[in-house]
Amino acid sequence: MNSLTQKTLVVMKPDAMERGLVGEIISRLERVGLKIVAAKLVKVDEELAIAHYPVTDEWLEGVGNKSLGDYQKFGLDPVQSIGTSNPKEIGHQIHKFNMEYLMEAPVLALVFEGNHAVELVRKLVGSTLPLLAAPGTIRGDFSNESAIVANADKRSIKNLVHASGEVAEANREITLWFPEFKAD
Numbered sequence: 283m284n285s286l287t288q289k290t291l292v293v294m295k296p297d298a299m300e301r302g303l304v305g306e307i308i309s310r311l312e313r314v315g316l317k318i319v320a321a322k323l324v325k326v327d328e329e330l331a332i333a334h335y336p337v338t339d340e341w342l343e344g345v346g347n348k349s350l351g352d353y354q355k356f357g358l359d360p361v362q363s364i365g366t367s368n369p370k371e372i373g374h375q376i377h378k379f380n381m382e383y384l385m386e387a388p389v390l391a392l393v394f395e396g397n398h399a400v401e402l403v404r405k406l407v408g409s410t411l412p413l414l415a416a417p418g419t420i421r422g423d424f425s426n427e428s429a430i431v432a433n434a435d436k437r438s439i440k441n442l443v444h445a446s447g448e449v450a451e452a453n454r455e456i457t458l459w460f461p462e463f464k465a466d
């Protein structure tokens with residue numbers, strides 16, 4: 283295994299499971315040469331959901347500000363939609379939505395391995411907000427979700443897949459979801 287061979291965590295979120303898109307998504311990841319090295323169906327409990335989405339001030343403010351940017355772009359009032367214009371408070375609400383979303387129905391968790399696996403998977407998955415995700419990406423091709431639509435419905439953005447954002451995140455998440463999995 284060379285140093286650029288990486289492992290990354292992919293979770294088929296409840297909307298991918300419900301919509302029957304799991305096979306399509308896996309085949310997109312496999313056809314670039316990534317290999318499945320672990321997989322299991324998981325009914326996520328609160329402990330795993332909290333551990334998967336750790337709350338830091340940076341994340342809360344970042345996600346809150348991303349949402350506020352969307353509201354501004356569309357000339358909408360965040361207070362009317364989500365009850366606050368404070369980025370951190372918006373972040374807390376989104377965090378609660380994320381946990382509920384992950385626990386809503388069983389999800390398929392997988393570890394993919396290959397050259398530049400972390401970056402490669404993120405490229406194929408596309409931008410967090412499907413409205414802004416490029417055509418050809420999983421989120422861009424199979425969803426029309428935006429932060430505003432999700433926030434108005436008081437739920438998480440249904441964007442089909444979770445994929446680790448960085449190598450350190452991948453290592454942490456693989457240990458969390460697959461404690462039995464031994465990295466070689």
Ligand code: ADP
Pocket residue numbers: 345348349376379380409410429432433437438439440441443444445447
């Ligand atoms: P990514 O999944 O692309 O790594 P983040 O880690 O920033 O994105 O966010 C985690 C998840 O939180 C997203 O995949 C999405 O489901 C949800 N989410 C992010 N931003 C918002 C938002 N503004 N409103 C609702 N849900 C959001």
Ligand code: MG
Pocket residue numbers: 445447
């Ligand atoms: Mg992320």
